[in-house]
Amino acid sequence: MAGQSKENTRYLSDAAADDDTIDFEIIELLFFAYRDFTSDPDAILEKSGFGRAHHRVVHFVDREPGMTVADLLDTLKITKQSLARVLKQLIDSGYIRQETGPEDRRQRMLYTTEEGQALARALAEPQSRRIADALARTGPGARETVKRFLAGMKNNAAD
Amino acid sequence: MAGQSKENTRYLSDAAADDDTIDFEIIELLFFAYRDFTSDPDAILEKSGFGRAHHRVVHFVDREPGMTVADLLDTLKITKQSLARVLKQLIDSGYIRQETGPEDRRQRMLYTTEEGQALARALAEPQSRRIADALARTGPGARETVKRFLAGMKNNAAD
DNA sequence: AAAAATATGTCAGCTTTGTTGACATATTTT
């Protein structure tokens, strides 16, 4: 059962070595998991007229109130010009507001408004439910293992 | 340091309940894990002049030789016009070839060429190493748990 | 005080990768 279907036999000879050294299985599981995970909030986003880029911004600002523009750029790993477009729309629509930094007045500290907070929570909800279901089906103790694995997949401090 | 501004305190009370019910922690871990996981092959892709869309196509065709265009569309969940652009480039560059379906001559069965296979493996290699490192640091038995969790995150058959 | 560095914003143009809609061709099914 764990082995070959008929389609596989055609290329097993050449690829056998690589198939043993490369973890195609988890590569693909990650792709499918993330593909469906990110599609969860799409219905809500469509109603707001926003996209996934807006989702990420609202999420992180909601999670870390008072973060600066530079913080956000570092988290998202995109350019400030990319962020500007999305952030401006969120500010103009009243989902995010800015405040001049209390110590360094060049900085803009970012906060979600009530609406922004509500949006962030609404978007997170179906994703959270998907995670809870998957963890429940995986078994007890899964949460700790999954957390350690995912944390280990992230790059270290050096950016 | 944390809640210096009145803005913070305003919604802390409201949000406490949500923070308990919504799994923000794993949502974020997934984001960072996937962000860095997908950035692994970027250096190789840049040399080939391809993007992440090409990566996905070469990967799945390499993994399931003989898959049809319809199979690939269903896997990637994009439109045929989106796929066409990328697929055509890969065929023209000699990384993927097509063969008329032996039973249904309307179908085009897709195969990687030698170059395509080499590219697919080269792209998978850093990702696989990242996974192996993360699993090793997570501990014994992690692989099974992670597999079960990721599989559970995917949508069921019904599309 | 002057100069340099920093944080942010903005303009302009480009690329990749997705979308819809319409239509063409070959082939298979009804």
Added chain:
DNA sequence: AAAATATGTCAACAAAGCTGACATATTTTT
């Protein structure tokens, strides 16, 4: 013969990334 299917293609458009250049306010350094 007609309808359905698998694929390809044209055209226009949208989302979200990019680079480069430059402006403004503010802080840090000299």
